[in-house]
Amino acid sequence: MLQEIWAKKPKETLAEHTDYVVKNLLALKKRYFESIPDEAFWQEAFVIALFHDLGKLCENFQDMIQQRNSKIDWDNFVRHEFLSGMYLFVNNIPHYTENPLSLFAVFSHHKALVPDLFNKNAHLKLRINEKYLDDFLTYAKQWLAKYPNVKFSFSDGAKQNLLKNPYSTLLVKQYQKRFFSLCSKFEPIHRKQYIFYKAILNISDWIASGHRELEPGLVYQKDYLANQIIAKLRDEKKYEIADNFKYRKFQEESYLEGNILAIAPTGSGKTEASLLWASQKKEFEHIFYLLPTRVTSNAIFKRLCNYFGDKKVAIVHSSAFFLQKEIDENYPEKEYAFIDKAFFKNVTVCTIDQILTQGFNLGFWEVKTFHQLNSRIIIDEIHLYQPYTLGLIVSTIKYLQDEFGAKFYIMTATMPEKMKNLLTKYLHNPSFVADTELLDKARNVFEIRDKPFQDVKPEIKAAIKAGKKVLLVLNTVDTAIQAYQYFKPLFKGQEDSVLCYHSRFIQKHRSKKEEDIFVMEAKNGGCLLVATQVVEVSLDIDFDILFTENAPIDAIIQRAGRVNRKRAKEDTKVIIFQHSEITEKYVYDLPNILNNTFAILKKNDKQKLTESDLLKLVDLVYKDYDVESEESFKKGLRRYAEIQFDQNYILDLVSKDEVFTREGLDTVNVIPDKFQEELVEKEVMEKTKHEVSISKKRFDGLKCMKDEVHEWFNYVDVIYDYETGLKFKNPKNIPAGSSTSSH
Numbered sequence: 001m002l003q004e005i006w007a008k009k010p011k012e013t014l015a016e017h018t019d020y021v022v023k024n025l026l027a028l029k030k031r032y033f034e035s036i037p038d039e040a041f042w043q044e045a046f047v048i049a050l051f052h053d054l055g056k057l058c059e060n061f062q063d064m065i066q067q068r069n070s071k072i073d074w075d076n077f078v079r080h081e082f083l084s085g086m087y088l089f090v091n092n093i094p095h096y097t098e099n100p101l102s103l104f105a106v107f108s109h110h111k112a113l114v115p116d117l118f119n120k121n122a123h124l125k126l127r128i129n130e131k132y133l134d135d136f137l138t139y140a141k142q143w144l145a146k147y148p149n150v151k152f153s154f155s156d157g158a159k160q161n162l163l164k165n166p167y168s169t170l171l172v173k174q175y176q177k178r179f180f181s182l183c184s185k186f187e188p189i190h191r192k193q194y195i196f197y198k199a200i201l202n203i204s205d206w207i208a209s210g211h212r213e214l215e216p217g218l219v220y221q222k223d224y225l226a227n228q229i230i231a232k233l234r235d236e237k238k239y240e241i242a243d244n245f246k247y248r249k250f251q252e253e254s255y256l257e258g259n260i261l262a263i264a265p266t267g268s269g270k271t272e273a274s275l276l277w278a279s280q281k282k283e284f285e286h287i288f289y290l291l292p293t294r295v296t297s298n299a300i301f302k303r304l305c306n307y308f309g310d311k312k313v314a315i316v317h318s319s320a321f322f323l324q325k326e327i328d329e330n331y332p333e334k335e336y337a338f339i340d341k342a343f344f345k346n347v348t349v350c351t352i353d354q355i356l357t358q359g360f361n362l363g364f365w366e367v368k369t370f371h372q373l374n375s376r377i378i379i380d381e382i383h384l385y386q387p388y389t390l391g392l393i394v395s396t397i398k399y400l401q402d403e404f405g406a407k408f409y410i411m412t413a414t415m416p417e418k419m420k421n422l423l424t425k426y427l428h429n430p431s432f433v434a435d436t437e438l439l440d441k442a443r444n445v446f447e448i449r450d451k452p453f454q455d456v457k458p459e460i461k462a463a464i465k466a467g468k469k470v471l472l473v474l475n476t477v478d479t480a481i482q483a484y485q486y487f488k489p490l491f492k493g494q495e496d497s498v499l500c501y502h503s504r505f506i507q508k509h510r511s512k513k514e515e516d517i518f519v520m521e522a523k524n525g526g527c528l529l530v531a532t533q534v535v536e537v538s539l540d541i542d543f544d545i546l547f548t549e550n551a552p553i554d555a556i557i558q559r560a561g562r563v564n565r566k567r568a569k570e571d572t573k574v575i576i577f578q579h580s581e582i583t584e585k586y587v588y589d590l591p592n593i594l595n596n597t598f599a600i601l602k603k604n605d606k607q608k609l610t611e612s613d614l615l616k617l618v619d620l621v622y623k624d625y626d627v628e629s630e631e632s633f634k635k636g637l638r639r640y641a642e643i644q645f646d647q648n649y650i651l652d653l654v655s656k657d658e659v660f661t662r663e664g665l666d667t668v669n670v671i672p673d674k675f676q677e678e679l680v681e682k683e684v685m686e687k688t689k690h691e692v693s694i695s696k697k698r699f700d701g702l703k704c705m706k707d708e709v710h711e712w713f714n715y716v717d718v719i720y721d722y723e724t725g726l727k728f729k730n731p732k733n734i735p736a737g738s739s740t741s742s743h
Contacts, residue, residue, distance in 0.1 A: 002135045006065045007056055008209060014056055015139055018049075020208030022143060025049040027214055028200055031284045035373055035405070036196060043150045044102045045200050047088070050140055052106050052201060055083030057136055059127035078126065081110055082118045083162060086170050089179055091158035100182045101190060104650060105198040109205060112652035115180065124167040133159060183648045191649040192403050199370030206338050217283030218312055218346035222247070222255070225275055228307040250435035251276055254409070259401075259430040261423055262411040265611040266561035268435040270380075271300065274409045275307070278376040286375045287347045290355055292384045295514065296537050298323055300380075301349040314345035316354045319507050322688055326511075343371035352385070356392050356661040359399070359640035361653040374405040381537050383412045383419060383554045386663040387627050391636020398426050399640070413561065414554040414615060416622045439612040443564040444546075446609050448602045449577040453479070453549060456577045457486070460547050464490050467526035471543040473559050475551060475583040477502045477532055481724045484530040496520060497527040503534050504726040506672070508689040512722075517541060535562055544572055550579035552588055553597040553621040557614050576601055596621045632663065668699040671713055672720035676705070687713050692726055702728075 007017035029042045036042070055061065060078040063069060085106040089096050096103055104113060111117055137154060144152055161170070207214055226245065233242035254260060254273040257280055264270035278287045289304065291297045294317045301315040301323075315323060320340070324331040339345070341354075342364040355377075358365040377400070385393060400406035408430075410423060424430055449456050453474070463470050464487065472487075474480045484500035491498040499520060501513055520527050521541045529535075529543070533551070536558035542565040548556060556576060564572040578598070584591050600620050609617075627633050647653055660666060669691040671679070679687050687710060699716070707713035719727040 002132070002139060005057055005132055005136075006062065007053055009065060014053060014136065017208055018053060018139075020211075021049050021052065021204045022046070024204035024207050024214060025200065028203060031214075032373070039149070041193075041196065044099070045197060046147065046150050047152055048102045048106050048197065048201055049204050050143055051088055052084050052109060052205065053080060054087050054136060055080030055085075057128060057132045058083055059129060060124065078121060078124055078167065079111070079118055081107055082170070082175070083126075083128075086174060087158050087162055090161040090174065091155045092153070093178075096179070097182065100179065101194045101650070102197045103179070104183065104194060105201050108198065108652070109201050112654055113650065114652060114654055118171055118175065122168045122171050126162070126165075126167055128162055130159075130163055133162070183650060186649045188644070188649060191644065194650045195366045195369050198366040202342075202364075202367050203344075203370075206342075210334065210338070215344050215346065218287075218308065219283050220279050220308075222276060222279060225272070225279060225307065229272060232303075232306055247272075247276065248435070249437060250433060253433045255280075256431050256433075257407075259407055259427040260409045260411075260433060261415065261420060261427070261430050262409065262433045262435075263413070263415050263439070263615065264411055264435040265413050265438050266565060267567065268438050270411050270435075271303065273433075274378040274380075274411060275304075277409050278378065281376050282374070285373070286343065286345075286371050288343070288355065288372065288375055288377045289347070289349045290352045290377065290379045291349070291537075292352060292381050293534070293537055294319060294351060295510075295534070295539070296380070297349050297351055299540070304347055304349060308347055312346040314340035314343070314348045314350075316340055316343075316348060316350040318351075319688070320350075322507060322685070325685060342367040352379070352389070352393065353661040356389075356396060359392065359396055360643050360659050361647050361651065362659070365652075369400075369404065372400050372404055372406050375400075375407075377406050377408050379408065379410045381412055381558075382410050382423070383414050383416070384537065384558075387630040387633035388636040389662045390627060391633040392639060392661060393636075394422070394426050395637050395640050397423075401426075401428060413611075414557050414618050416554075416618050418619075418622055418626065422628060439615070440610055441567065442608045442610040442613070443567055444560055444572045444574045444608070446560075446601060446604060446607060447573055447575045448598070448605045449575055450602065452578050452580070453483070456547060456575070459575070460487070461490065463545050463547075464526055464528055469521060469526060469542075469544040470528045471535070471541075471546045471548075471559075471562055472528065472530045473535060473546065473548040474530070474532060475549045475579065475587045477504050477725070478727075479580070479582075480530050480532050481727060484724060487528055487530065491528070497523070497525065498530075499528070500530050500724050501534060502532040502725060504692055504694070505722075506675075506690045506692045506720075506726075509722050509725075514539065535559065540565070542566055542569075544569060546574045548574070548576055549583065550576050550594060550598045551583070552590060552593045553600070553614075553618050556597065556601070557618070560614075590625075593621060593625060666696045667693040668696055668714065669693055670699065670702075670704075670716045670718075671707075672718050672726060673705070673715040674720055676715045680708075684710055694726070698728065701730075 002015045003013055005014045006012065007014040025045060033042070056065070058078055058080060061080050064077055085103045088106065089103055107113065107117065137159070141154070144150055226247065230242045230245050233245065248269055250264060251269055251273040254262065254277045256277065260277060262270060262273065264273065281287065289300055291300060297315060297317055301313060304313045321333070321336045324336060357363050358368045379393070382393070397408060401408065408427060420432070449459070460470065460472060472483060474483055480502050481500060484498070488498055497520060499513070499516055501517060505513055517529060517539060518541070520529070521543065533555065535541070536555060539562065541562050543563050546559055546563045548559050560574045563574055576598070579594055584594055588594055600617055604617070643653065643659070653659065671687065671690045672692070675690045679690060687707065703717040705715045707715065717729065719729060
């Protein structure tokens with residue numbers, strides 16, 4: 001009779017699906033028993049895997065899945081996971097009253113775990129065929145007979161409970177009053193246990209539903225990585241370097257077992273150093289490479305695909321699926337939604353936000369956290385994050401390290417001594433490595449212009465006329481656009497030698513802009529790139545001279561890394577001019593740091609500074625700054641605990657209001673209204689390509705229209721073109737800070 005009960009469409013029987021799930025569970029036990037050596041846990045996990053879909057026996061569900069009626073009657077749809085969990089609960093009330101976590105995993109294995117999860121159809125009359133239920137219980141007994149160590153006794157009362165009680169009784173008197181109320185007693189320790197139950201069940205179920213195999217492991221040694229690097233060098237026609245390749249001293253020193261803090265300037269091979277460190281992981285332990293921006297994530301993703309193959313590497317960020325579709329137009333949405341985003345792949349490259357959201361109980365947080373069990377986590381450019389975000393990062397590091405055995409390789413080109421001390425405080429016995437070979441080398445002369453941007457324009461013009469490759473970095477998008485429009489006439493007849501680049505381009509144009517920049521920079525002759533902070537970590541470019549508005553010293557160093565990047569040029573310069581009032585008020589809320597940076601660089605005017613010199617300047621600038629005393633850092637440090645306490649440690653957070661992973665991340669995705677007509681009949685993917693992020697302050701002041709088909713898309717009344725990006729029609733009515741961007 002079980003052949004008549006479907007679990008999936010097209011027809012897959014409940015027994016067939018359950019077989020897949022239980023077999024996956026057993027395979028996961030084999031993989032992870034060393035990390036979770038608790039036989040009682042695995043027995044409980046076996047039971048919930050076996051019974052997690054029992055509720056699909058309900059005729060209400062079968063009417064829907066088999067489309068027995070011409071029209072699906074959603075008013076009679078019942079959540080099968082509710083019935084599955086209730087059968088197990090009533091089957092052994094004393095046990096699950098004391099140990100309820102596994103059943104919360106059953107109840108929530110499809111939907112967010114919230115108090116009103118099953119309330120919608122409390123009026124339903126359940127229709128359960130007793131013969132089908134008996135057949136499934138006989139099937140379950142056959143599985144249990146193969147594993148006599150699994151303790152499970154069948155209660156006739158549990159069966160009768162489903163057959164005789166109305167939905168409302170099961171929901172109100174049993175689930176809400178007797179079971180769900182138990183979660184109010186949970187403590188932080190229960191969160192970890194719940195993560196294990198929920199993740200193991202979800203992984204077993206998702207893999208079975210997709211008719212996939214569990215992800216294979218990844219083991220690689222130093223020689224393997226070296227051979228991949230050599231092959232990459234040969235593809236780039238760097239034959240001499242490939243023929244003489246050997247790991248640099250700094251990279252060899254990174255081959256340590258524990259946590260590492262690393263200082264390495266641009267071009268030191270720190271990516272390969274971190275991968276060498278990560279090679280010590282075990283077969284089924286994962287690697288995570290965390291970056292501050294989508295652009296840098298995309299670049300590292302492509303590099304790691306070359307090293308490990310695209311089947312073993314995932315990329316996850318807000319527009320990563322769009323990138324995957326560009327690479328392979330047949331890339332399935334479910335592959336990204338349920339595999340990549342939940343960190344199934346051996347190697348995951350992502351923006352830092354993807355890790356931080358798990359602390360807020362958002363977005364498959366249980367599976368994501370589980371996949372970081374004993375993982376190797378690489379955090380690049382740690383210095384770029386503002387205090388609140390840094391507080392979240394430190395909290396995440398401590399949690400994953402202490403509770404899940406994760407190890408960290410944290411690297412940056414500029415690590416102030418206070419940052420080093422902060423991270424040392426939270427990491428277990430970190431080793432410190434530095435690229436001393438490159439730290440003693442200088443790339444550029446640093447010069448100060450004690451004057452505003454307006455007064456530096458003639459010097460920029462002179463550099464352009466002299467045929468230099470000029471990079472101009474300003475701290476706000478609006479001033480960057482204005483500067484581009486001012487200098488553009490100098491390139492009459494050579495318009496492809498001047499470009500504007502910032503964060504206010506639609507996704508479709510952002511990647512094209514980056515390609516244009518690489519093409520322009522590679523050509524012979526002079527050129528000009530006018531940009532914002534977006535260039536600090538996003539582009540592997542090599543200019544002759546940088547003119548930059550003053551910014552915190554670490555940002556200046558990052559910008560300077562785009563000049564003489566390959567250390568093969570002579571007479572290259574970094575010229576810093578005064579920052580604007582807008583910068584101090586809205587962009588960098590650290591006036592002392594801005595002023596200290598300018599004053600200290602002024603003392604080193606016209607000096608060719610080594611990387612080591614620059615690091616010393618960083619310590620001087622920040623010597624009186626203590627990030628741990630910042631209220632925003634303290635807020636970030638305690639935010640997870642506050643949210644998790646409010647959510648009883650295991651409940652999902654549905655409302656995302658005020659839950660941001662970065663300061664200033666209160667942004668809204670919009671589409672310039674000029675694209676509205678051409679997008680009328682387009683699919684979601686094409687509309688997504690036309691989105692751009694703006695601040696919520698800006699959005700609130702704009703005329704907005706919802707998309708008629710996909711109402712979550714917002715068309716806004718702005719000016720937009722490929723050349724300069726998005727511009728606001730009435731900028732005087734909006735606070736200047738709303739125009740800034742650092743990503």
